[in-house]
Amino acid sequence: MLSRAAARAVQTYRPLAIVARGSADAAPSGGIRDEVNFPRPVRMEPGKTRMGFIPDEWFTFFHKKTGVTGPYTFGAGLITYLVSKEIYVIEHEFHTGVAILIMIMYASKKFGKPIAAYLDKEVDAYENSFNQSRIDSKNALLESIKEEKTEQWRAEGQNLLIEAKKENVLLQLEAAYRERLAVAYTEVKRRLDYQVEKQNIDRRISQKHMVDWIVNNVLKSITPDQEKETLNKCIADLGLLAAKH
Incomplete structure (x- = not known):
């Protein structure tokens, strides 16, 4: 169990470097990572162990050829060979090593799980801190993108405002033009x-002078005798009209 905890603690550092290198190498020109072809590395968990520190893969490697008892047979035979050929010489420190090994195995069985749980918790907290930093950076970039889109929308609003101002200027020019046309029409009509x-x-003055001139000339052309004769004739005509009625 101690070996598993130590392996977990060591392996937490490697994926971070892999992630950084993979992100730099796999990021396309657009700056967006291809998660399909280049997935993010996941922190590896140590495998199962036997006897407290021997990986389980060392045992399963023999199963296809020798069965379940093959690894133990191989281990016993290897130890026997090393001791019989005096490749490994058993001296007085051997018993100390055996005692220490037994103590380590006992400590691994007794305290391995709590220590491993504590170390796993610390590793997870350490990993979460890195992930949280990445998530915070991502959220900050997303917020920047959102603000940029808002600014672009505001810029489009400025374009609409400029168009509206242009329309207002054109309407003012049209109103001034029509006002000047009205003023020109009024002045021309007045003139x-x-x-x-x-x-x-x-014309009236000419007609008045003409009538007065004609009347004066007619009056001047009538003599007193003609006037008296005309007056008598008018009286006679009136007498005849009265006699008829």
Whole structure:
């Protein structure tokens, strides 16, 4: 169990470097990681162990050829060979090593799980701190993108405002143009009315002078005898009209 805890503690450092290198190598030109072809590495968990420190893979390696008892037979035979050929010489420190090994195995069985749980908790907290940093950076970038989109939307609003101002300027120009047209129409009409009134006054004055001139000349051409004769004739006509009625 101690070997498993130590292996877990050691292996937490390797995936971080792999993640950093993989992100730099696998990131495309657009800056977005291809999660399908280049998935993010996952922290490996140590495998199962036997006798407290021997990996289980060392035992399962023999199962296809020798069966379940093969690894133990191989281990016993190897130890027997090393001792019989005096490749490994048993001296007075051998018993100390055996005692220490038994103590280590006992400690691994007795305290391995609590220590492993504590170390796993620390490793998870350490990993979560890195992941949280990455998540915070990602959220900050997403927030920046959101703010950038908001600014772009505001910029589009400024374009609409500029178009509205242009329309207002064009309407003001149109209103000023129409006002000037109205002023020009009024001034031209006033001058034309003046000319018409002037011509009417000239005509009336000319007619008055012409009538007065004709009347005066007619009166001047009538003599007193013609006037008396005309007056008598008018009286006679009136008498005849009265006699008929």
